[in-house]
Amino acid sequence: MSRSKPLSPHLQIYRPQLTSVLSITHRATGVFLSAGTALLVYWLASIASGPECYAAAQRILETTLAQIVLVGWTWAFFYHLCNGLRHLAWDAGYGFELKTAYRSGYIVIASSLFLTGLIWGCILAQTGGAA
Amino acid sequence: MSLRTALGRVKGLGSAKAGLAHWQSQRLSALCLIPLSLWFVYALMGIVNQPFADVVTWIRTPYVTVLLIALVLALLRHLQLGLQVVLEDYVHSPILQIASQVLLRGGAGIGALIAIFSILKIALA
Numbered sequence: 001m002s003r004s005k006p007l008s009p010h011l012q013i014y015r016p017q018l019t020s021v022l023s024i025t026h027r028a029t030g031v032f033l034s035a036g037t038a039l040l041v042y043w044l045a046s047i048a049s050g051p052e053c054y055a056a057a058q059r060i061l062e063t064t065l066a067q068i069v070l071v072g073w074t075w076a077f078f079y080h081l082c083n084g085l086r087h088l089a090w091d092a093g094y095g096f097e098l099k100t101a102y103r104s105g106y107i108v109i110a111s112s113l114f115l116t117g118l119i120w121g122c123i124l125a126q127t128g129g130a131a
Numbered sequence: 132m133s134l135r136t137a138l139g140r141v142k143g144l145g146s147a148k149a150g151l152a153h154w155q156s157q158r159l160s161a162l163c164l165i166p167l168s169l170w171f172v173y174a175l176m177g178i179v180n181q182p183f184a185d186v187v188t189w190i191r192t193p194y195v196t197v198l199l200i201a202l203v204l205a206l207l208r209h210l211q212l213g214l215q216v217v218l219e220d221y222v223h224s225p226i227l228q229i230a231s232q233v234l235l236r237g238g239a240g241i242g243a244l245i246a247i248f249s250i251l252k253i254a255l256a
Contacts, residue, residue, distance in 0.1 A: 030213045037210055041246045044199075047190065048249035051183045074172075081168065084161055091158060122176055
């Protein structure tokens with residue numbers, strides 16, 4: 001195996017394209033959301049454990065760091081949801097044209113940002129900015 | 132007529148014939164999660180800042196109890212199938228591969244059990 005054979009270019013050589021960046025982001029948000037699922041399990045368990053445990057969970061969730069992570073999770077959720085719909089369309093055989101794939105990609109970015117803003121706008125309006 | 136070589140057939144090369152179930156299950160859980168997760172995020176906005184008793188009352192509502200359990204089942208299934216592929220792609224040592232897959236299955240299963248037990252405890256208490 002010492003004879004050098006032509007290799008396909010390594011990943012680092014490619015200029016990132018919208019399609020490939022969105023693809024790896026789908027996977028990254030999926031992993032990130034898995035951590036969010038652990039938080040969901042903890043939240044449910046804290047309610048089942050009584051008011052003191054729930055109050056402790058609330059105190060953790062109200063810290064600035066937790067709020068920032070929650071905004072990140074909201075965006076990751078909407079991104080994974082919107083891009084997941086894009087994947088389901090591909091699975092059904094639609095949207096493979098290069099122009100369509102780029103357009104749906106931009107729609108995914110825009111709608112995930114819009115929906116994240118909408119949710120946190122509603123939360124801030126509800127709590128009067130003291131979330 | 133098959134285009135496979137006789138040797139390849141004897142060695143059992145080619146498809147493991149177990150990929151379709153994974154693919155279908157991932158899509159099916161994704162389809163379930165579209166309405167369930169949107170409902171949950173919407174409902175959560177109204178519930179997060181409420182007092183403890185109101186949160187409990189909400190979970191005890193029969194349709195909420197059922198939908199929450201459905202959400203947990205679909206979510207943990209989708210999580211397990213997705214992370215399984217991530218581990219298959221990036222973990223190269225065979226021993227770590229098996230260990231991480233076992234941990235993932237165990238973690239997803241225990242997570243689902245804790246969540247469902249919690250929901251039922253709140254609902255039936």
